[in-house]
Amino acid sequence: MDIQERVREVQRRLARAAEAAGRAPAEITLCAATKTQDCAAVRAAVAAGISVCGENRVQELAAHLEEGAYAGAEVHFIGRLQTNKVNKVVGRAALIHSVDSLRLLQTVESQAARLGVRQDILLEINIGREDSKGGIDPGRTEEMARAAAGMEHIRLRGLMAIPPISAVPGGSRHFFAEMYQLFVDIRTKMSDNQYIDCLSMGMSGDFEDAIAEGATLVRVGTALFGPRPPVRTAQP
Ligand SMILES: *Cc1c(COP(=O)(O)O)cnc(C)c1O
Numbered sequence: 001m002d003i004q005e006r007v008r009e010v011q012r013r014l015a016r017a018a019e020a021a022g023r024a025p026a027e028i029t030l031c032a033a034t035k036t037q038d039c040a041a042v043r044a045a046v047a048a049g050i051s052v053c054g055e056n057r058v059q060e061l062a063a064h065l066e067e068g069a070y071a072g073a074e075v076h077f078i079g080r081l082q083t084n085k086v087n088k089v090v091g092r093a094a095l096i097h098s099v100d101s102l103r104l105l106q107t108v109e110s111q112a113a114r115l116g117v118r119q120d121i122l123l124e125i126n127i128g129r130e131d132s133k134g135g136i137d138p139g140r141t142e143e144m145a146r147a148a149a150g151m152e153h154i155r156l157r158g159l160m161a162i163p164p165i166s167a168v169p170g171g172s173r174h175f176f177a178e179m180y181q182l183f184v185d186i187r188t189k190m191s192d193n194q195y196i197d198c199l200s201m202g203m204s205g206d207f208e209d210a211i212a213e214g215a216t217l218v219r220v221g222t223a224l225f226g227p228r229p230p231v232r233t234a235q236p
Contacts (some may be wrong), residue, residue: 003224007048010223017208023179028211031076031204033221035060036228038050039069045074045224054078054097054219058085066133070177078160078200078219080134091115096199097160097219100124106149112153121148121156122200124171125182127175128164139184145186156190158198158216159183163206172206176213183214 001009016024032045035056042053042064053070054154055061056079064070078092083104089096090111099121112119114234123144136144141159148156159182163175183199190196202210204223211218222228 004020004048006049006224006226007045010220011049014210014211014218017211018190023211025217029217031078031200031217031219032224033078033219034225035079035221036062037225039064039067042069042070046071052076052223053216055093058088059154061092062088068191073181078203090119091117095120095122095198096155097122098124098134099148100126100136102144102147103143105151105154106114109151109153118145118153118155120155120195122160123148123156124160124162124199125179127161127179130164135163138178141182141185142189146192149190149192155195157198158196159186160200163201166206173209173213176201176206177208180214181221197236 001232007114012029013029014030018025019029029052031052031054032050034042034053050073051208052074054076061075061077074094076095076097078097081089081098081104086107096119097109099108108119118168125138125141126133129147145156150153153155159179161179163172166172179199179201187193187196198216199214200219202217202218204220206221207218
């Protein structure tokens with residue numbers, strides 16, 4: 001299958017899942033997770049109908065931007081973000097999905113203020129409460145949402161999660177349901193909530209379950225681009 005066929009196939013799966021849940025397919029954004037993909041692959045995905053790309057790595061974001069690979073598509077930042085790289089992402093990514101600490105939130109706020117922009121963000125929630133993963137403890141969601149809402153150069157758009165890898169089909173579904181509850185909860189509690197419209201969850205293996213539980217954005221890599229090369233680790 002080439003990229004065009006894969007994009008169409010994922011769009012079909014997305015539409016089927018939405019309809020099965022009684023939702024309009026247009027309510028759900030397909031974000032292509034472009035990590036490890038070169039500019040040609042990103043360009044081909046955009047030409048095939050992808051309108052949002054999600055980058056994991058600051059370096060790849062910079063390279064793809066420099067080459068004009070997005071060709072009019074929106075770019076989001078979905079990877080782990082270190083505070084010392086915030087200045088390479090703020091003002092470039094239309095949405096940062098992975099804000100997972102107060103310190104990172106404050107750094108994004110400072111950089112956005114310096115640039116005179118308002119940065120859209122999601123709070124990343126560690127919904128499986130895994131020690132190995134980034135993300136805010138679910139119990140601190142409201143506190144962090146209030147902190148974000150109080151910052152002049154930040155616009156809180158919603159929540160993101162990467163649930164634990166499940167060995168069985170449907171195994172992530174209860175995490176997605178919990179995320180939806182948190183999302184509805186902050187939308188209800190925040191007074192200035194008209195921009196809280198994004199619940200980012202679901203990847204190649206489980207995005208239908210995420211849509212069934214209320215995702216408004218799914219981040220899909222492998223199902224669009226094929227398997228990624230193994231990650232090279234630095235030599236000791
Ligand atoms: C890689 C990645 C994805 C996509 O994963 P696939 O299983 O390849 O679809 C989604 N979200 C994040 C944060 C990722 O790093």
